[in-house]
Each structure stands twice: as structure tokens, then as C-alpha cells.
Amino acid sequence: MTDVDDLSDKRDVSSYGHWSVSSYKQGFGVDQLQSDSFEHYWQSDGPQPHLLTIKFPRRIPIQQISLYLDFKQDESYTPSRLSIRSGTSFQDLHELKLIDLDEPSGWINVPIQEDPDTESSKPLKTQLLQIAVLANHQNGKDTHIRQIKIFGPPLRSIFEVEGFPAFSSVEFQMHSTIR
Structure with missing residues (x-):
């Protein structure tokens, strides 16, 4: 598994989707999960499995899912088993x-x-992505996830043709698109 900072060949597509969770404690919902602060987190409130669902308006290519978890702070609220599922709707989700x-x-x-x-x-092309928390450490009931990012392939310039290198300098990149 790679460091989240090594993203030269990926772009964050998290904001393209509509996020929902199966349950949450007041003040610890989707907004906190999408915050860029590790102090905020989603906290579930109910029986397992805890579900986080991201629905995209169309099929979108996905290369990596990154989750920020912190056992030292969250202990029994930290997930120990996750299932990542994909499909075009809830009826055809597969693990x-x-x-x-x-x-x-x-x-x-x-x-x-x-x-x-x-x-x-x-990359996988999907319209519906679901992350299910199946179990927590120390048999914890509710879960904490501090951040989730979804990455897809980088956007390519219309001038990039297979077999030709991409522009690498800022000056060439500025002039690579049609006005």
C-alpha cells in the first residue's frame, strides 16, 4: 500500500459523488468525514454492518480508495474488517x-x-461504491472513520496521443488546450 501523498498519477474524485451513511451520531456525519481535518470523523450509531455509500451521476473510473484510521485515538471504534463493493445500483453490488x-x-x-x-x-468504472464496516477492534459496536478519499486516473490533455510523451513544463501545459 502506498503513501497517500504519492498522487502524481491520480486525481481526487471524491467530490463527484453523493455520499450517504447508514447511521450517524448527531454532529458526526458525512460532513465531518469529508473534512480535511483528522480531528473530525464519522461515527456510526446502530447495528453493524455500518455502510458508507457513494453514488456518482455516471460511471466513473476509480483507481484507489484511501481511508484514514487511527487506532491510538479511537481504539474499539476502529474498523478491523471492511468490505468494498461496487455496482451500478444497489441490486447489482458485488464485493x-x-x-x-x-x-x-x-x-x-x-x-x-x-x-x-x-x-x-x-481502473474500475463504477457508478455506486459502498464501504461496509463488518467488524471493529475489541468487538466495538460503533465505528470512527476520520477521512476517505477516492482517486481516479488523471485527466489527459486532448493533445496526448498514445506513443507521444505528455507536456511536462508549465509553459507547454498552459498552451496545450484550445481556447
């Missing part, structure tokens, strides 16, 4: 990854690709 975590602290980066059984690095 992409099942992740077991052991006292995570910091960014957990989960690469997402079209076909996980091959070496392909093609």
Missing part, C-alpha cells in the same frame, strides 16, 4: 475486496482495478 486491519494508524490505501485476478492496472 471487490475484503480487508482485515490490525490496529491501523494513518492512511490505508486500497488499490482498485477492473479485474483483480489479472495483472491489469485498468
Whole structure:
């Protein structure tokens, strides 16, 4: 898993989706989860599994999901087992990854690709993404997730053609688009 700061080949597509959660305690909802502060977090309120759903207006390519978790601060509220699911609607959701975590602290980066059984690095195109918290450390009931970011491939210039290098200088990039 890579450091979240190594994003030269990715762009944040988190804001393109409509986010919802299965439950939350007052003052600890989606807005806190999307905050850029690690002091804010989503806290669920109810029976497991706790669900976080992101619905995009159209199919969008996804390369990586990054979650910020902090076992030292959250202890029994820290997820220990996650399921990442994808589909075009709730009726065709399928599990992409099942992740077991052991006292995570910091960014957990989960690469997402079209076909996980091959070496392909093609991004997954999805319209509905769901993260399910199946279990917490120390058998905790509610969960804390401090941040989630969703990354897709970078936007390409209309002048980038396969076999030709992309413009790398700022001056060339400024003149690479049609007005």
C-alpha cells in the first residue's frame, strides 16, 4: 500500500459523488468525514454492518480508495474488517475486496482495478461504491472513520496521443488546450 501523498498519477474524485451513511451520531456525519481535518470523523450509531455509500451521476473510473484510521485515538471504534463493493445500483453490488486491519494508524490505501485476478492496472468504472464496516477492534459496536478519499486516473490533455510523451513544463501545459 502506498503513501497517500504519492498522487502524481491520480486525481481526487471524491467530490463527484453523493455520499450517504447508514447511521450517524448527531454532529458526526458525512460532513465531518469529508473534512480535511483528522480531528473530525464519522461515527456510526446502530447495528453493524455500518455502510458508507457513494453514488456518482455516471460511471466513473476509480483507481484507489484511501481511508484514514487511527487506532491510538479511537481504539474499539476502529474498523478491523471492511468490505468494498461496487455496482451500478444497489441490486447489482458485488464485493471487490475484503480487508482485515490490525490496529491501523494513518492512511490505508486500497488499490482498485477492473479485474483483480489479472495483472491489469485498468481502473474500475463504477457508478455506486459502498464501504461496509463488518467488524471493529475489541468487538466495538460503533465505528470512527476520520477521512476517505477516492482517486481516479488523471485527466489527459486532448493533445496526448498514445506513443507521444505528455507536456511536462508549465509553459507547454498552459498552451496545450484550445481556447
